[in-house]
Amino acid sequence: MSKGANGGGNEGLLRQLHLRRVPEGIAGPQDFEVRTGPIPRTGEGEVLVEAHYLSVDAALRLIVRDSEEFLFRVRPGDLVRGSVAGKVIESNHASYQAGEYVLGGLGLQSHALSNGEGLEKCDLSQAPLGAWLGGFGVSGLTAYFAITEECKPQPGQTVLVNGAAGAVGSIAGQIARLAGARVIGLTSSAEKCRWLTETLGYHAAINYTEGDLYERLAEAAPDRIDVIFDNVGGSVLDESLRLIAMRGVVLLCGSTSQYAAEAMTGPNNYIWLGTMRARMQGFVIFDYADRYAEARSRMARWIQSGDLKLVEHVIDGDVGDFPLAFEKLYRGANRGKMLLRLPAASN
Ligand SMILES: NC(=O)c1ccc[n+]([C@@H]2O[C@H](COP(=O)([O-])OP(=O)(O)OC[C@H]3O[C@@H](n4cnc5c(N)ncnc54)[C@H](OP(=O)(O)O)[C@@H]3O)[C@@H](O)[C@H]2O)c1
Structure with missing residues (x-):
């Protein structure tokens, strides 16, 4: 896999964000690197997800610390963990079809293979895809x-x-x-x-x-x-x-x-x-993983009645723009859920 500055202009390639080093202070572009390579193909029981939105999460800063104390850890060289919402573009899995929208902890990358574990289907009639990483997520x-x-x-x-x-x-x-x-x-x-x-x-x-x-x-x-x-x-x-x-x-x-x-x-x-x-x-x-549907249906009623507003702060860019978005989150630039929307979202 090759390394690039920000992964832009690489349509048709897999683009992944890796941690370059343990950050000091607020993490920024100097701490990450984009690696590119061929888009993988599905094996038996797998789906290929094209990422449309990457979730910009404050907690990422905790898991890139030089520490084993927390639930997850991302080490220098690792693909950066993170939640993604996107479209199934190839399926070799009985429960998923190409064209369906899903979300999951697939890592900060343009395409991801999944065996379906931890993947959730997003019903766009309930909420738009971005909201599934924010207010509906x-x-x-x-x-x-x-x-x-x-x-x-x-x-x-x-x-x-x-x-x-x-x-x-x-x-x-x-x-x-x-x-x-x-x-x-x-x-x-x-x-x-x-x-x-x-x-x-x-x-x-x-x-x-x-x-x-x-x-x-x-x-x-x-x-x-x-x-x-x-x-x-x-x-x-x-x-x-x-x-x-x-x-x-x-x-x-x-x-x-x-x-x-x-x-x-x-x-x-x-x-x-x-x-x-x-x-x-x-x-x-x-702890509430088995009650998400109940919460979403109550929240959907509040949204419909105008009592609840879900707000996303969307930044358009490619995988390589994630570190700048993350830095902005820590500087308080966001109102509501910060998301990086990838070019594939508009195809
Ligand atoms: N317990 C759980 O299951 C769970 C689940 C999801 C998230 N979380 C946690 O919930 C918290 C909020 O997450 P979020 O996704 O909603 O992030 P967020 O609030 O959208 O983004 C981070 C915000 O934190 C504030 N901030 C940044 N640096 C700060 C500092 N030094 N002192 C005070 N405020 C600072 C900024 O807002 P201002 O402009 O207002 O300063 C910034 O906009 C995070 O700590 C996250 O890890 C917990």
Whole structure:
């Protein structure tokens, strides 16, 4: 397999993103390389998927660390792991036909062979293909089950979502609002704050990069915070812990601020959990894998009634453009789920 700068202009070739080295700081183009080669053919019991969308996931930064501690690891030289939505273009598998749309953890590449394990069919009459990697995929399902089954906010309670304008956060806040809660979002700019309140129906939004976060939170949540939906961890989480309500819930969905940190740091203000009889709880969406269809049908009804908006932030490019998109995600450029749409999507 040969190596190229960004894999562009290689129509008809397999293009794969490999990790070149363990990144320092936010990962970027210097840490990855594109390798090209012939598009593979299916063997017995296999399908060939042409990728149309690559999911740009914050958690990728965690699995490219020089560490064996986490669930997955991508080492220098490896194909980069990642979720893909695309079209079956060749099938030697009894359950799939050419022309069907699927999603799966197929790796960041233009074409992938699969034996069907972990592959999911995407019904485009329910949602467009991109949404199956976003609101109808892991991001939306995470928001749905974390709010409805774990946080269970009650009408009138206050819910704080950090990473509120991101893929998971943008949906978590809306679902908490549908449960009758008063929802406050944290994000990194005035413009994104406006989007949260004016478009997504957040009741209040705070730019965490300005002023004294604790004071601004205390002003926005005079009755304290019943649910902290934590996507980012770090100081943003820490300041909010001081305002947890009696028997409140801190749902640890993700820790984006820590994934690229050389030394990860935990919260200092945990003492408030004791005083307020609150609980801090982990969450992994895979625990709900047998209930995805149920979540999607309820979310589809909310979308139809206009109560829920799924938002994708789509960047057009080729496999080699993924690292730049990933860097942008970490700089907060996205509203909703960031996706890289490959040229094959428009064929
Ligand atoms: N538990 C599960 O099963 C599960 C499933 C899916 C995802 N997750 C986790 O959920 C979290 C959110 O994922 P996502 O896909 O929705 O990503 P995302 O929020 O769409 O994208 C990352 C966002 O994080 C914020 N950010 C980046 N660096 C930050 C920093 N240093 N401090 C604070 N905020 C920072 C930026 O938003 P601002 O502009 O607002 O700063 C950026 O837009 C991730 O940690 C992910 O690993 C967990």
